[in-house]
Amino acid sequence: MDFELTPDQRSFAETVERFLNENEDPEVFDVTRENMAQIVDTPARRAFMRKIADQGWLGITWPEEWGGQDGDGIYEYILNEALAGRGGPQIGKGVGIIGKTLLAVGSEKLKAEFLPKILRNEVEFAVGYSEPEAGSDAASMKLRATRDDSRGGWILNGQKTWTTSAHFAEWYWVGARTAEPKHHGITLFLVPLDHPQITVRGIWTMGDERTNDVFFDDVFVDDDYVVGEVNKGFQYISQALDLERFTMFSFAPISQRLDLLTDFVRTATVDDEPLSADPVVRQKMATLATEAEVARLLGLRVVAAAEKGGGAP
Template identity: 55%
Template sequence: MDFDFDADQLEFVAEVRAFLDEVRQWPDAADIMCPERESDSILADTPARKAFNKELAKRGYLGMSWPQEYGGQGRPGIYEYLLNEELSRVGAPLIGKGVGCVGQTIIRHGSDKLKQEFLPKILRAEVEFALGYSEPHAGSDLAALKLRAEREAGGWRINGQKMFTTSAHFADWYWLAARTDFDAPKHKGISVFLVPMDQPGITIHPIETMGEHVTNQVFIDDVFVEDAYLVGELNRGWTYICEALDYERFTFYTFSPLEEKLFALRDLLRTAQRDGAPVIAEPHVRRRLAKLTAEVEMSKMLQRRVIYASSQGRVPSIEAAMCKLYSTSLHQRLADFALDSLGTEGLLHKDDAEAPAAGKWEWSYRATALDTIGAGTSEIQKNIIARRALELPLTY
């Protein structure tokens, strides 16, 4: 495996960094670039961040890997990865679900109508999506979902509930998984629909998590969806969901935020004092920091394996599972180490003027737990690795 980037790719990274330097001069740059938001930093959930995505579109950064026949550039997916790395490094919104799991699935499986209606809007950053997967009793076991889509003339009548839907409070369209065959095995009777979020019968209740990330509970009562908004083939939704989740794990869990956290923590420990000496001078702190530095490099290599597998034309499900499992746990270990090293002052909330690093690490401690759940829990990633890589049998 060659983990080095070629000259064209490095030139692209320099181009993106120059663009981000321009953005730093915008009046609302502080809203666009805010890595302290942790998992929320990937979202285009404010007017300024939506305007930023429109600028990405104008500069040709959206849909770079899409085929040219759909308005893309036909470039290798590595360029989208490199773009997301630079965006996530500064806490700017990523290129998003529309370009990624939604757009890619429509390209591969969607009807001509869906392609014509949605792909141009995605490329112009004119539409935001929410993924309607998890339910109160179908989270890690997503195939157990019970949202019902029942056939009637011209379409489907949908009833049920979704849980933990990120982006529902500002999205335009719902990428919604529903059960359409109630007698089939649970993995076989699922379909995916596109539903307007402002359609009557959809009720959204925001839920603020302990990391101050807003997710949502969504009630869907007697909502009608036309046949034209069924994505792909009837009862093939499970396949589309798995493809989309693999893409999400690949693109959303970038490496650069880990590296930036490590650098920030190292600099903080150099300046923080305990008993008149820098905290970093303590031998046990130096040992743990050295170990975490090696682990951050390991996370980088796991991400590179995902890229390599994708560049070979494979869906990197095993590699993405390994990367997500390791990197999200490492975010937690960094936050744990920060609080241990800073002592009681490290527990101060970001609203306290005396909080070290403006309370970044206390917030990170609360927020990083969420990343071990989103896009498939750590337990699910272990199951993927055990079954697909190690070929271990299922045990219950």
């Protein structure tokens, strides 16, 4: 594959940079905090993301019938890298995990209700997979959804943990167990986070950022808010890992940190000797630079694979 941007792609990158220069705001951009879209919610940040929406840059890859541009994923990648490079909010889970999954398997009702709001940046989501006994192994989740035929829906009971943005999001994209087979008994639901029987309790990290425990106590969810088919939630979660890879994780912060380290090594001394003259340090820096370049190129390969309809290589 060609790792160089086309003239159109370079032009788009320049347009994005001009837009960011024109909208520079310390309340929006902070390179000391990673992925502000996931951890910070302020009026200034929401207003900025509405400006991004007004540019037509949310849902670039979505089909035109749902307000998108049927564009190539490389443009989402360019946009997200530029935002990450400024320490700004990124397009993230609304456009990626939620939006693209709804486009793939959501009902017409869910598409009509949520997709326009996502494109206008009028809704924030939290994602609930992790539990006290189900971290990286999402198939082990135990939050229980019990069928309630009399009301045409489900009763959810249990706990999620490490749910970043649950304290300010409006909707919870949550997986719950609806049957016993480990990988074939999970269903995805959309639940309003202002539900009176949902409790959100803050957890403060070592970096002084907030994440959350979320508790469900007989929370009723109507059938209309089941995402896709019952018991296929784990499959949808897995598919979404490919749908959102280049809208959730970015290379720019890695590159910036490597640049800072390189500048330090170039000028620092130890016992009046240049650190850059130490062969062990030089070897380590060469290794880090090589690994960073590999990471950048792998990111571009993921974008290229996604555009061809495949998963990550």
